[in-house]
Amino acid sequence: MISPEQYPVLIVVIPLLSAFIINVIGWFRKGFSYPLIVLSLIITFYLSVSTLLQVVDGGAISYRLGGWPPPFGIEYVIDHLNALVLVVISFVSLAAAVFSKESVKKELPDRIPQYYTLFILLVTGLLGMTITGDAFNLYVLIEIAALTSYALIAFGRDRALVSSFNYVIMGTVGASFYLLGVGHLYIMTGSLNMGDLLSILPAISGSRAIFVAFLLIIVGIWTKMAFFPLHGWLPNAYTYAPTATGVLVAPLMTKVSVYIMIRLMFSVFSADYVFNTLNVHDIIVWMAVAAIIGGSLLALTQTDFRRMLTYLIVAEVGYMVGGVWLANSAGITGAILHILNDALMTLCLFLVAGIIYHKTRGHHLDDIRGLYRKMPFTMAAFTVGALSMIGVPPTVGFFSKWYLILGAIDAGQWGFMAALIISSLINAVLFFKVIEVGYFEPMHGHHDDGHHEVTIDEAPFSMLAPLYVIAVSLIVVGIYTSSIITNIIAHAVPKGL
Amino acid sequence: MIWQIDLMVLTLIVFCAFSAVMVKDLLSAAIIFGAYSFLMCLLWTEMGAVDVAFTEAAVGAGVSTIFMIAAIFRTSRSVKHRSRGRRFYKLIGFFAAAVTGMVLLYGQSDFPGWADPNSPASSHLSPYFITHTISDTAVPNIVTSVLADYRGFDTMFETAVIFTAGIAVIFVLRQYRRDQTDVAGTDEVAYQSPIIQTVSRQMVPFIQLFALYVVAHGHHSPGGGFQGGVILGASFILVGLSYDLRSVLKKMGEGPNIIFGNLGVFLYAGIGAVCILLGANFLDYSVLSRILPATDSVMARSHGILGVEIGVAIAVMAIMIAIYVNISSHGKYDKGL
Secondary structure, three states, X not given: OOOHHHHHHHHHHHHHHHHHHHHHHHHHOHHHXXXXXXXXXXXXXXXXXXXXXXXXXXXXXXXXXXXXXXXXXXXXXXXXXXXXXXXXXXXXXXXXXXXXXXXXXXXXXXXXXXXXXXXXXXXXXXXXXXXXXXXXXXXXXXXXXXXXXXXXXXXXXXXXXHHHHHXXXXXXXXXXXXXXXXXXXXXXXXXXXXXXXXXXXXXXOOOHHHHHHHHHHHHHHHHHXXXXXXXXXXXXXXXXXXXXXXXXXXXXXXXXXXXXXXXXXXXXXXXXXXHHHOOOHHHHHHHHHHHHHHHHXXXXXXOEHHHHXXXXXXXXXXXXXXXXXXOOHHHHHHHHHHHHHHHHHHHHHHHHHHHHHHHHOOOEHHHHOOHHHHOHHHHHHHHHHHHHHHOOOOOHHHHHHHHHHHHXXXXXXXXXXXXXXXXXXXXXXXXXXXXXXXXXXXXXXXXXXXXXXXXXXXXXXXXXXXXXXXXXXXXXXXXXXXHHHHHHHXXXXXXXX | OOHHHHHHHHHHHHHHHHHHHHOOEHHHHHHHHHHHHHHHHHHHHHHOOHHXXXXXXXXXXXXXXXXXXXXXXXXXXXXXXXXOOHHHHHHHHHHHHHHHHHHHHHHHOOOOOOOOOOOHHHHOOHHHHHHHHHHHHOOOOHHHHHHHHHOHHHHHHHHHHHXXXXXHHHHHHOOOOOOHXXXXXXXXXXXXXXXXXXXXXXXXXXXXXXXXXXXXXXHOOOOOHHXXXXXXXXXHHHHHHHOOHHHHHHHOOHHHHHHHHHHHHHHHHHHHXXXXXXXXXXXXXXXXXXXXXXXOHHHHHHHHHHHHHHHHHHHHHHHHHHHHHHHHOOOOOOOOO
């Protein structure tokens, strides 16, 4: 009944409408929230996969909201790049939603419907940010994604409220910078449509106001993606967040921000402006080197498993930003591939951290002792994720790192190449430390505070199933990397680099 | 534009901004913020952006000041000092603000002149909206036709932002398990002035009537769903302030309020979805002429705009009430402030 032409908008509207349904039905029956969210995310996943296939077959799709032609109305533009990111978002959020069942029941028993409403609104925001072809529409959806993630993080444990408040301040500063930048663009061009901006901007590329607009937008997005040294809010916020929030937010938020950076660089300002007129990419690649080394070293000093992962996210953001600013096709291919790969790897590791917290009530390295014996399935999946993070060949982590290193060699950025290799070595040290603790050190009383001994056994099916799907996909996606690159990513890299 | 007035208002705005940051008493800071918003509202009016000024007056100067005051009542009125490292953070903040200010000034040098009719913002898209709004949508107020039709998708998500904020406040603040110690504290009767109560009670129906007028007349004059919804919500907040929270909850219980909040945004997105079911694109109201009696595709757009404005008003009203109730009662839904 509904033609495939409508799929692009339905990708965003289905989760939005189900937010209200979940909220109202959840008010009467809490138990319905979980099946409803899983159902609507399955539909969204189906829609985004079939949109990706449409794009692969027939090229970019444009969808006119309200039937108005661009630049007068708002336009959705789906090309190879964001079709891929849409699939990543809907896949990761589906896995996170399936996983969340037990942990939400345990950690937030009173607020299940509100939690799932915010959860699916966050997914709506991320999907809408990715799919849009309008610079101001992007801002509105950044607001939705930001507001929901502040709230979802705030109800965690320990210092979650303070970390969420820090995140509110930093996130609002980032969003305001972005809005100011879009304001500058509107004053100078009179347009908000990305394609229209791309055609107007070359004529006034020497303008100071356009340079300031670019600066504001890029710094705003860097704040949002926690690019070193603007990363201060991320580790605490992601460490203390409720388990299900961490599983959703950690793999997606930074990656979607990287996508937004790529989109604005190439679809609003053009590769020519960003790389030739501005000529700042050397500095930014060195900043990325600082992010990679800084994030990895800080991860090395952590004794808490989940906190260690959050610092690795900071390092991975450096991979992607550096890859894009290498300004050659291998580097950009590597960065785009890493959006997909890092989302999967981070999801895998956060799922493991979530399961460990669910069973042991902690995610300190001490809590991992002896878990290989108690939870063999979880820890086997963890090993796959860890190998991928280090960059061992059949897993996805190897391939994006390979392209990034090729790009670094092409651009002659030896510092960036060295940073990638050092970071892989540090990851190896880190994860082998975790594996050693989990495999060889004997288990002893977890939090034996005299009340009761926690018995630790394998995780429930609703947690293991998504973990295994992700762990297997880490290898499958790795094997099919070359076809993903030739069919999808090769079309997303700007021409003439 | 009259540059003397501009200069005066802008000076006062800068003064308010500085004093809101410097003042130690948070209640004063909140009031200064209210004054700041009101001055911004004057500035918008003077620039001819009456719709924005209306929103600023209702949201910035009105409701958000009340939210801040309620939050201060429920937390603490004074800034607590942490001496260590404070100066260092202040220095970083000052440095960041100064650099940002300089960058902005650097960029301004290329801007087109104030109110220049040849500037890109006035010459690229605006002429289309000005010449086509009547023939496309039959709505004389261009702000309304841009807001609810040409860029109606943005407005739908702006409403969703308000909804998200409300759900976030409920999620974080609502307390479901009753704490015995707190219940005892709320039994004391706060001082209630009969003069304020009587005057407020007389005012509420007129405020609500005005709000409905603002919603319904948005097609022809400044106003629309956002402003009308905020004013409707404010009439409930007035009852909460002059009586107590229980009188608000008697009129608008927690359950109905949540349902109203959902229903409002659902109405907006639902009208969009109906357009898809009728075979057009999302939010393409012109296709509604098939189900509305005696309507051509232009009037269908006009009616579609009215429909979504009503949705916005319902959602904004419910969310304003929900935020006020949760902040002022700490999520306990008791007597309130």
